[in-house]
Amino acid sequence: MTTPRLASQAAIEAAAERLREGRLVAFPTETVYGLGADATNETAVARVFAAKARPRFNPLIIHVADVEAAARLVDMDARARSVAERFWPGPLSLVRPRRADCPVALLAGAGLDTLAIRAPDNNVAQALLRAFAGPIAAPSANRSGEVSPTCAEHVATSLGDDVDMILDGGPCTLGVESTILDLSGEKAIVLRLGGVTEDALAETLGPLAYGQSDDSPPRAPGQLRSHYATRLPLRADATDVRTGEALLSFGHHTITGAEAECNLSPSGDLTEAAANLFAMMHRLDRPEYTGIAAMTVPDRGLGRAINDRLRRAAAPRT
Ligand code: TXA
Numbered sequence: 001m002t003t004p005r006l007a008s009q010a011a012i013e014a015a016a017e018r019l020r021e022g023r024l025v026a027f028p029t030e031t032v033y034g035l036g037a038d039a040t041n042e043t044a045v046a047r048v049f050a051a052k053a054r055p056r057f058n059p060l061i062i063h064v065a066d067v068e069a070a071a072r073l074v075d076m077d078a079r080a081r082s083v084a085e086r087f088w089p090g091p092l093s094l095v096r097p098r099r100a101d102c103p104v105a106l107l108a109g110a111g112l113d114t115l116a117i118r119a120p121d122n123n124v125a126q127a128l129l130r131a132f133a134g135p136i137a138a139p140s141a142n143r144s145g146e147v148s149p150t151c152a153e154h155v156a157t158s159l160g161d162d163v164d165m166i167l168d169g170g171p172c173t174l175g176v177e178s179t180i181l182d183l184s185g186e187k188a189i190v191l192r193l194g195g196v197t198e199d200a201l202a203e204t205l206g207p208l209a210y211g212q213s214d215d216s217p218p219r220a221p222g223q224l225r226s227h228y229a230t231r232l233p234l235r236a237d238a239t240d241v242r243t244g245e246a247l248l249s250f251g252h253h254t255i256t257g258a259e260a261e262c263n264l265s266p267s268g269d270l271t272e273a274a275a276n277l278f279a280m281m282h283r284l285d286r287p288e289y290t291g292i293a294a295m296t297v298p299d300r301g302l303g304r305a306i307n308d309r310l311r312r313a314a315a316p317r318t
């Protein structure tokens with residue numbers, strides 16, 4: 001089990017180095033402890049999903065030091081800036097469209113063209129963001145289905161050896177997750193209630209609408225945001241290719257006749273496959289093919305989340 005380390009400046013610098021190496025670092029925020037990875041490193045982000053043992057890829061919250069750092073990743077329009085200036089650093093995540101040159105791994109945003117971003121109000125988190133000097137993708141630092149961790153010991157108990165380093169900054173002051181506010185459309189939509197109250201938001205934004213995030217129970221049916229789907233029809237569980245199809249393959253196989261092929265992991269490594277998934281779906285999504293035939297990957301560990309994503313991409317479109 002990874003033992004928590006008191007968050008001295010030396011420990012924070014060591015943690016930033018771990019992040020640069022693509023390793024996972026748990027760190028305190030004012031809401032809950034986060035399981036952090038270099039947000040620009042697809043493999044590191046895949047490790048986050050593996051450590052959480054989540055059967056699905058949910059988009060992660062991207063942590064930044066301030067509004068300027070956010071503006072390098074997403075399009076911060078006037079409304080988003082004014083909300084951020086009022087509530088950051090603090091427990092509010094803002095959903096905005098990714099910039100064309102956004103360096104954040106596609107897997108961190110689960111393939112969406114938006115990202116949820118926040119600047120945490122915690123000295124250790126801020127020191128880590130400055131030492132690392134880049135965006136940190138972090139879900140709550142617990143295994144899927146367990147309660148969110150509000151002290152370093154919770155993280156150690158929940159994640160065991162699946163986290164490379166735990167920065168101990170004492171108990172979280174808030175203990176509830178950030179409020180998630182979707183500012184990617186005309187209406188401001190609250191996707192998850194959390195540390196910033198509806199009243200405080202309404203003061204700045206006027207009347208609010210409510211939607212639903214992936215991890216909250218449905219509040220308003222039919223408002224579930226659709227995830228990235230390929231423009232081309234995608235056929236999951238493929239064991240052959242049909243005329244004109246491109247192939248999304250995995251491991252060693254004997255399927256022939258594809259117009260083009262991307263192999264998620266020729267050696268059969270599921271972390272590598274998760275890291276490649278969204279980029280390869282994009283790469284094959286070209287009008288010169290009639291569709292994408294996607295092989296199934298082994299249904300264990302990250303493979304379950306990969307298969308879930310492929311099957312949802314293959315589901316009938318409405
Ligand atoms: O307080 C918090 O927000 C904590 C700390 C560590 O910052 N983090 C956290 O992350 O709660 P997580 O992964 O447990 O919750 C992230 C949720 C996703 O499940 C999804 O519902 C929503 O944020 N989300 C992320 N990106 C999104 C996007 N682009 N559009 C809509 N929802 C998004």
Ligand code: MG
Binds near residue numbers: 139140148215
């Ligand atoms: Mg969570």
